[in-house]
Amino acid sequence: KIGRADVDENMRNLVSDNIIDSLDVMNLINEIEKHYNKTLDSDFMRPMHFESFESIKQMISKAFDL
Template identity: 80%
Template sequence: MEEIKQFFINIGRADVDENMQNLVSDNIIDSLDVMNLINEIEKHYNKTLEFIFKRPQNFESFASIKQMLELAMKD
């Protein structure tokens, strides 16, 4: 989860933490934040995130981001 926290820090959203839920649906983060997170993830892993993973529901919580990354980054 520290890795995900660092992604949020890198996009200037250190206020978001792993206890928060419904990040997108409660407008805690917006579409620009999601796009910035995707950019950070792609830079970190040096891999393009496939379109199927770029859905708002994958960014609702740290747990959903972690789950998405586990699926997206396995070879």
């Protein structure tokens, strides 16, 4: 829901390879917070947590105790 149809779940190094930028990350954080109806702690708003779909899933699981 962040308007990036060119990004798929098999991609890696999303941030470090400049596939997504800080605006994309902020949009993603916004969508995560809306979906879970919780605020994401700033400790989890680091580029390393957005490098791949797997790292995003792990971050969400840890951040929201899922």
